[in-house]
Amino acid sequence: MSRNPLVREVSPTSWFFRHPRYLRYMSREITSIFVGAYCVLLVVAVQRLAAGREAWEGFLLALQGPASIAFHLLALVAAVYHAATWFNATQKAMPLQIGEEFLPGNVISGAHYVAWAVLSGGVLFLAGVI
């Protein structure tokens, strides 16, 4: 029998519309843009701080504008979604075997949420918020 297999190409620009799970994956990838943009903002903040009091106060004033507040809200939502999906995935990356049994995955993910809460509390404490 002669072979003449039909090869089907996958569209590099629309493959993620094929199934909701791919859209969920892409939505998580997109949150990286906001996380990255916020890191850039922090670098700019350090640079403004190094530039002196006047530059720093100008930067703080700019942060209070509506565009800045909207960006911060979006970045917060994106960062929380990114972190939560990562914590949920940790149980796959680092399963813990104790004897013949494996620690339940939600214990591993839950430990990350606890560490997140403790560290966030520490940061807020150091910042004088709590």
Place this chain on the structure above:
Amino acid sequence: MPPAQPGTVSAADAAPHGGAVASPGRPGGSKERTVQLEVLRYNPDTDTEASFQRYAVVCPEEGVVLDALNEVKASVDPTLNYRWSCHMAVCGSCGMMINGEPKLACHAFLRDYAGVIRVEPLAHFPIERDLVTAPDDFMEKLKRVKPYLIPKESKPIDAGEYKQTPAQLMKFRQYSMCINCMLCYAACPEYGLTPRFIGPAALTLAHRYNQDSRDGGRKQRQEVAATHEGVWECTFVGACSEVCPAHVDPASALQQMKIASSVDWIVEHLIPGGNGS
């Protein structure tokens, strides 16, 4: 093979479409229903493109999509091609896309589907004929990861078996459940976009043997697994684990392999005297 037809091809004795009818001849009086299938067909001798053909057959409500395909082949269109063998989700032969989801046709229950059921060959593999795909690429990759025990130390048969504790067995047991059905490859967008990717099942089997206390072949497998066409091509979409009918978790195996490979790199490059093994 007849050309794909726009109309529906039905069994001559098909029940009224869309309804369920009692089947008094069946134990427990189980019901039957008319199942409408939209099957992607391709004849390598005459076609340049694949096209859909519709069928309507009567099947028991508790049946599976494979039963419906068998009914089509037996009573409507004997030219329809597809693979199957065990009819019990063990052999892994009847993998296909059912309403866009990689499934074993013998494990896709008709009761879970309403309306027309769209049946296509496994995504990301060339179509050999109708629902039959060419698994050559997967088989080649499977060989490359050496999915067999490479003993740490060989010993004569007289010396007895290689012993293992239950805890050592549990470390890799779930990964040994793979039935090579290739559903994970059809679900993995990375494999579809980058065909050089070794892929979920083959890498998971490499991990299975790497985790085996009797095995000493990890360094050989790493030559394939710890590369850009190996685990580092995986972007952790996780679809492979969602579709696996054997409840293997390839996504977990690949992430563990990434961590182990990273540790290898650190030992080799950052620790004096490290050899990365």
